[in-house]
Amino acid sequence: MHGLKEGRLPGPCRTKAEVIKKAGIEFKDIDASTEDEIIAKAKDADVVFVVRTAFTRRVFESLPKLRAVIRCGVGYDNVDVDAATDNRVLVVNVPDFCFEEVSNHAIVLIIACAKKLVQMDHLLKTAGWNAAARSWSPWARSGADPRHRRLRQHRRMTARKAKCFGLNVIGSDPYVDRDLAQESGITLKSLAEVMRESDYVSLHPCLNQETHHLIGAKELALMKPSAYLINTSRGSVVDEPALIKALQEKRIAGAGLDVFEKDPIDPDNPLLKMGQVIVTPHSASYCEASFKRLRISVGKEAVRVAQGVWPKNVVNKGVEPKVRLVKEA
Numbered sequence: 640m641h642g643l644k645e646g647r648l649p650g651p652c653r654t655k656a657e658v659i660k661k662a663g664i665e666f667k668d669i670d671a672s673t674e675d676e677i678i679a680k681a682k683d684a685d686v687v688f689v690v691r692t693a694f695t696r697r698v699f700e701s702l703p704k705l706r707a708v709i710r711c712g713v714g715y716d717n718v719d720v721d722a723a724t725d726n727r728v729l730v731v732n733v734p735d736f737c738f739e740e741v742s743n744h745a746i747v748l749i750i751a752c753a754k755k756l757v758q759m760d761h762l763l764k765t766a767g768w769n770a771a772a773r774s775w776s777p778w779a780r781s782g783a784d785p786r787h788r789r790l791r792q793h794r795r796m797t798a799r800k801a802k803c804f805g806l807n808v809i810g811s812d813p814y815v816d817r818d819l820a821q822e823s824g825i826t827l828k829s830l831a832e833v834m835r836e837s838d839y840v841s842l843h844p845c846l847n848q849e850t851h852h853l854i855g856a857k858e859l860a861l862m863k864p865s866a867y868l869i870n871t872s873r874g875s876v877v878d879e880p881a882l883i884k885a886l887q888e889k890r891i892a893g894a895g896l897d898v899f900e901k902d903p904i905d906p907d908n909p910l911l912k913m914g915q916v917i918v919t920p921h922s923a924s925y926c927e928a929s930f931k932r933l934r935i936s937v938g939k940e941a942v943r944v945a946q947g948v949w950p951k952n953v954v955n956k957g958v959e960p961k962v963r964l965v966k967e968a
Contacts, residue, residue, distance in 0.1 A: 654931075655688065658938030664945050674698055680704070686941045689718065692904070696722035696858075706961055707731055707944045709937050710954075712924070714873060716846040720955050727961045729944065730954040733936050737924035741843075744923035745871045748895030749839050752867045757917050809833055834861035839869055846873035857882040862891050871923040874899040883909050886916060897923045 642765060646647045659666045667684075672692055678701040686707045687694075694708055699722045707729040708718055715732050715925050723730045748962045751757060760909035796882050810820060811830040820827045830853075834840060840862065854868070855878040862868070870877055879900040893915030899908070902921055910916050924930075940950045949966040 648854075652759045655938030655941070658935055659932055659941055664942065678702065686944050688937055688941070691717060694718045694723070696725075699723055699726040699728055702728075707941070707950065709940050709950075711933060711937050712736055714845050715954055716873060716875075724955045724958045727959050729950060729958055729960060731788055731937075731940050731944075731950045732952055732954055733940075734952055736933050736936070737926070737929050740873050740929050741923040742924045744897060744919070745841050745843075745869055745895075748869050748871070748897070748917055748919075749841065749867070751917050752839070752869070752874055752895050758914055761914070809836060830858065832855050834858050835863075837866060838863065842872045842876050843868040844872055844876055846875055850876050852876070852878040854878065854882075855886070859885040859891060864890060865892050867892050868894045869896075870894070871897045874902060881911075886910075886913055893917075897921055 655755050656666045669680045669684075669687075671679075671680045671709070674693075674695060674697055677692065677694070677698050680892060681702055683704060684702070685704060686709060687705065688709050688711055694717065696719050699705070699719065705728050711729065712719060712731040713732060713736050714895055715730060718730055720730050759771050801824050806826050809828050809832070810825040811828060811833045812820070815827065828836070834854075840854075842854065844853065850873075853876050859868075859881055862885075868877070868882065874896075877900075882894065886894065886919075887909070891914075894910075895917045896910065897919045898921050899910070901908075904911065904918070904920075911919060940952070943950050944964070947962065947964055949964040
C-alpha cells in the first residue's frame, strides 16, 4: 500500500512513484495490512494506492483527509465502496488492465488440462518415461477415455482466442447485450446450460454480492464428468469446499485455478495435493509491460486527484468529493 500527499501531469515515467514525484507531490511507502496500521500510517495521505489490503468502513471513517483510494488493478472487492461513498472518498480502478494477459492464462490452463501436461511432467520426472507414456497412450488403456478427446472438440473459453483453437464458445452474462456477444463469437445461454454443455467452464466475473459463490455444489453437479473448471477471476466466485468435494468424488475431471478463497492459499489446502488440479499463485496478470502500464496509469490518476481533476476511472461515480474536482472534456 502507498500513500501520497498533495504537491502538472508528468512526462515519460516507469513507475507510479516517478509519475507522482515528477508532478511535485510527496510519495511515501506504507507497510500496513490491518485496520489499525492503515489508520495510523495513512492519516496524512490524500490518496492511497491499494492492491490487496482491505479498506473497510472503519478505515474510511478514520481517515478524514483521504480523497481517493486507487485500486492497482481491475477488481475492487477489497474496498467497501458504499463506505467510501458515504465518506466522500473516490474509489478508482484500472478497468482495462491485464485483459490480454488473463485471457492468455485461461487458455494456457485449458490447454494444460486438455493435454495433461502437469501429470505427464510429474510422472516423467518421478516415475520415468514408460510411466509417463502410459498415462496418455491409447494402446495402454482397454477403453476410450472421453477426457482425452482432441482439444478442438471441446467448448468454452474467452471468445477470440478460443476460436483460434476451433472451440465453440458459449457464455452466460445477464448484463451483456446478445448482439455484442455474438460479435465476439459468443452464444449466450443460461448459467445452467453453460455448466451442463461445456467441456471447459472458464470464470471471468468481478467478485461482488451477486457473484459470491456463483459456482456452488448445485452448479458443479450440472457439469460433465469429463469437464474442467477454470478460474482466473476471484477465488470466492467458487464455493471452494464444494469444488474440493466434487474433485475428490471425481464428479468433474479437474480444474485449473489461479485464485482461491484464501489468498495466499493455505499449504494444507487439499487442492494442492490433487493431480488433476493445476494451480498458479494469482499470477494470471503477469507481464512486465502490462505492470509498467499499470504503475503509470495509477500514478497519473493520483496526480489528477491531487491537482483537482476528476480521475478517468471512478467506480462510485455518484460520490460527492471532499474537494472540488474538475471533469475534463
